[in-house]
Amino acid sequence: MVQTTSRFFDEMARLMNDAAGVAQGVRREAETLIKAQAERILRDMDVVQREEFEAVKEMARLAREENEVLKARLAALEAKVAASGGGPTDATTAVV
Incomplete structure (x- = not known):
């Protein structure tokens, strides 16, 4: 019995x-x-991948930084022109 149970x-x-x-x-x-x-559904929905999103996000950050630098440079040039009394400081005027 013991062996059978075991x-x-x-x-x-x-x-x-x-x-x-x-x-x-x-x-x-x-x-x-x-x-x-899930991958097939996301691919069919044309959802952007994380790597692509991060790359575009970095490009936008760099563009904003460059825009700020250019804005500061333009303001400095306008101030220089205004200080020298050399003409209009309108942003539509081309400053080279």
């Missing part, structure tokens, strides 16, 4: 281990399918 528990333990392995395999397969489906 064998029964051994078989149950093996069955549970096999079931756990199968469940993990099913989980991995489901994750793979869900990820592929």
Whole structure:
């Protein structure tokens, strides 16, 4: 009786281990399918990727910085022209 009970528990333990392995395999397969489906949906929606977004964000930051530098330079040139009494300081006037 003791050996039969022990064998029964051994078989149950093996069955549970096999079931756990199968469940993990099913989980991995489901994750793979869900990820592929999500990527397909995002690709169909034409959503921008993170790398592209970061690149454009950096370009915009650099353009803003350059714009600020040019604005300061223009203001300095206008002030210089105004101080020398050399003419209009209107922004539409070309200063070279």
